[in-house]
Amino acid sequence: MNLDSKIPEGIVAEKWTKHKFNLKLVNPANKRKYEVIVVGTGLAGASAAASLGELGYNVKAFCFQDSPRRAHSIAAQGGINAAKNYQNDGDSIYRLFYDTVKGGDYRAREGNVYRLAESSVSIIDQCVAQGVPFAREYGGLLANRSFGGAQVSRTFYARGQTGQQLLLGAYGALNRQIANGKVKMYNRTEMLDLVVVDGKAKGIITRNLITGKVEAHSADAVLLCTGGYGNVFYLSTNAKGSNVTAAWRAHKKGALFGNPCFTQIHPTCIPVTGTHQSKLTLMSESLRNDGRVWVPKKAMPGLKSKDAAAIPESERDYFLERKYPSFGNLVPRDVASRNAKQVCDEGRGVGSGLAVFLDFSDAINRDGEDTIRAKYGNLFDMYAQITGENPYKGPMMIYPAVHYTMGGLWVDYNLQTTVPGLYALGEANFSDHGANRLGASALMQGLADGYFVIPYTLGDYLATIGWNDKVSTDHPAFQEAISAVNDRMNKLINIKGKKTVDDFHRQLGLTMWEYCGMSRSEEGLKKAKKIIQDIKAEFWTNVNVLGGASELNQELEKAGRVADFIELGELMVDDALNRTESCGGHFREESQTPEGEALRKDDEFAYVAAWEFKGENQPEALHKEELKFENVKLTQRSYK
Amino acid sequence: MKITLKVWRQKNKDAKGEFKTYEHNHVSADMSFLEMLDVLNEELTKKNEEPIAFDHDCREGICGMCSLYINGHPHGPLQTTTCQLHMRSFQDGETITIEPWRAKAFPVVRDLVVDRTAFDRIQQAGAYVNVNTGGVPDANEIPISKKIADEAFDAASCIGCGACVAACKNASAMLFVGAKVSQFALLPQGKVERKERVEKMVAQMDAEGFGSCTNTYACEAECPKGIKIANIARMNREYFGAMISSYQIESGGGGD
Numbered sequence: 010m011n012l013d014s015k016i017p018e019g020i021v022a023e024k025w026t027k028h029k030f031n032l033k034l035v036n037p038a039n040k041r042k043y044e045v046i047v048v049g050t051g052l053a054g055a056s057a058a059a060s061l062g063e064l065g066y067n068v069k070a071f072c073f074q075d076s077p078r079r080a081h082s083i084a085a086q087g088g089i090n091a092a093k094n095y096q097n098d099g100d101s102i103y104r105l106f107y108d109t110v111k112g113g114d115y116r117a118r119e120g121n122v123y124r125l126a127e128s129s130v131s132i133i134d135q136c137v138a139q140g141v142p143f144a145r146e147y148g149g150l151l152a153n154r155s156f157g158g159a160q161v162s163r164t165f166y167a168r169g170q171t172g173q174q175l176l177l178g179a180y181g182a183l184n185r186q187i188a189n190g191k192v193k194m195y196n197r198t199e200m201l202d203l204v205v206v207d208g209k210a211k212g213i214i215t216r217n218l219i220t221g222k223v224e225a226h227s228a229d230a231v232l233l234c235t236g237g238y239g240n241v242f243y244l245s246t247n248a249k250g251s252n253v254t255a256a257w258r259a260h261k262k263g264a265l266f267g268n269p270c271f272t273q274i275h276p277t278c279i280p281v282t283g284t285h286q287s288k289l290t291l292m293s294e295s296l297r298n299d300g301r302v303w304v305p306k307k308a309m310p311g312l313k314s315k316d317a318a319a320i321p322e323s324e325r326d327y328f329l330e331r332k333y334p335s336f337g338n339l340v341p342r343d344v345a346s347r348n349a350k351q352v353c354d355e356g357r358g359v360g361s362g363l364a365v366f367l368d369f370s371d372a373i374n375r376d377g378e379d380t381i382r383a384k385y386g387n388l389f390d391m392y393a394q395i396t397g398e399n400p401y402k403g404p405m406m407i408y409p410a411v412h413y414t415m416g417g418l419w420v421d422y423n424l425q426t427t428v429p430g431l432y433a434l435g436e437a438n439f440s441d442h443g444a445n446r447l448g449a450s451a452l453m454q455g456l457a458d459g460y461f462v463i464p465y466t467l468g469d470y471l472a473t474i475g476w477n478d479k480v481s482t483d484h485p486a487f488q489e490a491i492s493a494v495n496d497r498m499n500k501l502i503n504i505k506g507k508k509t510v511d512d513f514h515r516q517l518g519l520t521m522w523e524y525c526g527m528s529r530s531e532e533g534l535k536k537a538k539k540i541i542q543d544i545k546a547e548f549w550t551n552v553n554v555l556g557g558a559s560e561l562n563q564e565l566e567k568a569g570r571v572a573d574f575i576e577l578g579e580l581m582v583d584d585a586l587n588r589t590e591s592c593g594g595h596f597r598e599e600s601q602t603p604e605g606e607a608l609r610k611d612d613e614f615a616y617v618a619a620w621e622f623k624g625e626n627q628p629e630a631l632h633k634e635e636l637k638f639e640n641v642k643l644t645q646r647s648y649k
Numbered sequence: 650m651k652i653t654l655k656v657w658r659q660k661n662k663d664a665k666g667e668f669k670t671y672e673h674n675h676v677s678a679d680m681s682f683l684e685m686l687d688v689l690n691e692e693l694t695k696k697n698e699e700p701i702a703f704d705h706d707c708r709e710g711i712c713g714m715c716s717l718y719i720n721g722h723p724h725g726p727l728q729t730t731t732c733q734l735h736m737r738s739f740q741d742g743e744t745i746t747i748e749p750w751r752a753k754a755f756p757v758v759r760d761l762v763v764d765r766t767a768f769d770r771i772q773q774a775g776a777y778v779n780v781n782t783g784g785v786p787d788a789n790e791i792p793i794s795k796k797i798a799d800e801a802f803d804a805a806s807c808i809g810c811g812a813c814v815a816a817c818k819n820a821s822a823m824l825f826v827g828a829k830v831s832q833f834a835l836l837p838q839g840k841v842e843r844k845e846r847v848e849k850m851v852a853q854m855d856a857e858g859f860g861s862c863t864n865t866y867a868c869e870a871e872c873p874k875g876i877k878i879a880n881i882a883r884m885n886r887e888y889f890g891a892m893i894s895s896y897q898i899e900s901g902g903g904g905d
Contacts, residue, residue, distance in 0.1 A: 056782075059782070060781075060782040063781045063782060074706060074712070075714060075764070075765055075766070076713075076765065076766070076768065076769050076809065077769075078772075079706055079707075079712040079713060081706070081707060081712070083707065083711055083712050084707045084709055084711050084712065093788070131783070133788040134785050134786065134787055134788045135780075135782060135785055136788075137785075137791075137838070138778065138780045138786065138838055139777070139780060139838070140801075140832065140833055140838045140839050142798050142799075142801040142805050142832065142836065143788075143798070144798070144802075145792075145793055145794075145795045145798040146795065147794075147795050148792065149792025149793050149794050149795070150789050150792055151789055167802060167805075168802065168806075170711065170806060172711075173711055174802070177805065181772070181776055181777030182777060182782070184769070184773040184776065184777055185777045185779065188773045188774065188775075194769075196766060196769070219758055219759075246709075248707040248708065248712060249705060249706055249707075250706045282679040283680075285677065285679075285680050285684045285685075285687070285688055287681070287683065287684045287708060288708045291709075391710065391733070394710075394729060394733045394735075395681075395733065395735070397735070460782045460783075461783075464782065507695075511687070511691060512691075553694055553695070553697075555694060555697065555698075555700070556699050560660075560661065560759070561661070561702055561758060563700070563702055564694065564700060
């Protein structure tokens, strides 16, 4: 298979403008003759559905939540990057582009990243016009902050609830199109399969989560905006419902999966308290602007926050400031996470042993409690709520947790997967963040894809196929897909085994975290592969799913999702095994510098690993898309 | 901890519901309220009893999906979402009663799950600025005073959970609608359509069967996000203003 990224030739800054001109247009009067399916209503999905509706396409949008406004984009805290250079501190589109390629450890496409940086500027304008209440200065203009290792202040924010405000803006735009009749919204409806006819995506199979009714929907194109797959680890900062099912079903119908092992572990999460733990809560990494990360120099097992103040400065190890004097506590997420794991592995963790301190006492002494409260009040409240401890009085305890997945469905420059007519937007695709995503760039990508990329690129495909290329849901392909979906659900219900769905999910999650988490080795990965195969075999013979398929059945929903996570887990392990270099969030123990930092192997691995499904229980086939760097010079990342 | 739970069980929207009692002996103070229910559900599944259906998603207090009317309070005893409520807020040996949101406009779907799509329809009636993607002015073109921006943000931080409706003896949605109306009425971007917006949203709110506000302030007391009752006053002002100078008259050449 030839993976054509369709990156236009020419100077990077002119690629997108040139490409937009070369894309075919659909006449305004003809747009109403097309139907487009959008799955997922987070930032990417809501913005895409709204923008396509505005253009005149007929859109059907789907979400599994009870309202499109609840998609997990809503939980993003810190902010959104944009190369506005409002602060006059040297930012530019080129700098944001450069930082993103470098931050992604040179495993992203230059062309895509430049377009992302270029679009970032329009996103802020759009959101303000929608009434998104960004933070402002006293003069009435927009405020910015520096975020996650950036040397410029380019992050726009709405207190610690930026994702919420951006999503509500996109949800408003979506509502407007629902009211105009251009978008038909299906709440509490889950996509369970993709329908491909003559090699083109022509529709989906869904299940109404209230009635259990399985239905077919046909369309001229299908957009998957279904987010990431962090919940493969069971514990993550994702919402409980976040899942890989739509993307995985598409993968099994022919869409290649790009860089599945690239996952991001976020350094500032609230530590685990026990086996009942159902999810992990992230504290925005903006906290690292004022908080200092430390552990005792000598192991002090069980050290509590309230006793931290008694530890003299000379006995504290501010390990990030010590090892990375120029970036200090603001090193990228992967570096901060790995170092936290390292000090805990050395036995110097605090609390349960799997935690480090994030200390605000210097900032509070310097700026006063009120200033800190104004900046981070809601985060401090959240911390107090969850842990029962007052972070104004003693340091917070934090530990890394799975947060984001850079991998996803392989897409070309048009966001089209390897199945014509099937697109993937936002976190669901693999494209823009390489091996590591910078802070405040996820919101940017979701909205860039939905507002400013797909409205152009989708038109080109639709104009090419024409409006008469329709397939009715009576077509055998739809009927077969419906039967397959029903058969699978009936199979799950009839196993009547002894273990709960969560038993399997927890076991899978622990395996992934242990062997395919912050640090990976050949030995561990091979072990994990075997364990996952065993989990899969046992799942299909010993899971217990009560209730029926034609009613609201939350266990059945979970069972289908966990079955897909198990298969994805194995592919992630295969991908991690194949990539014997360390890059970004993927740290292979066999590939490190003498100082213990990640060592890339650009001559061997400057490619996207795209995996092709070859049949049940068959090894997947690896395809490589070579990455070309014409503007950014590849260097070993150093934050020293 | 050991607790006794009295939980509303209802097979579907047409079935008759009832309270069922469960003894729960495996509770720790660090568990969130929803994790306590997760553990119970796993125990029920292992006994081949159907688990309790309840809504939840982000579990970090922002998506607004979790609900639960706990011991007579939406989201329980603290002013927070149910997912952010922990068992340390309860006593060992306590009996806890869990019901779904009770309101005509929020019909029960199953057990503790209710249908809140009425909130979506109210927002579809006008909770947005009529702008298309692209072609908008630069973000810094219109300065907005920090005070106004902060006030708009406070209103916009509503998570749409419906606790205000559940708390109100009239099942009124005025706090929710008032918050959304306020956000747009405060910001210059929303001012252009303020009259039409408030008229349409209030009309939809009434059509959904929500009750009227009789100023008991229960909504403000229970709102997990601290949305202020002042938003209701602002909505009323906006509504009166719109009604005495209807936008239709204004578009005919008169108005203010």
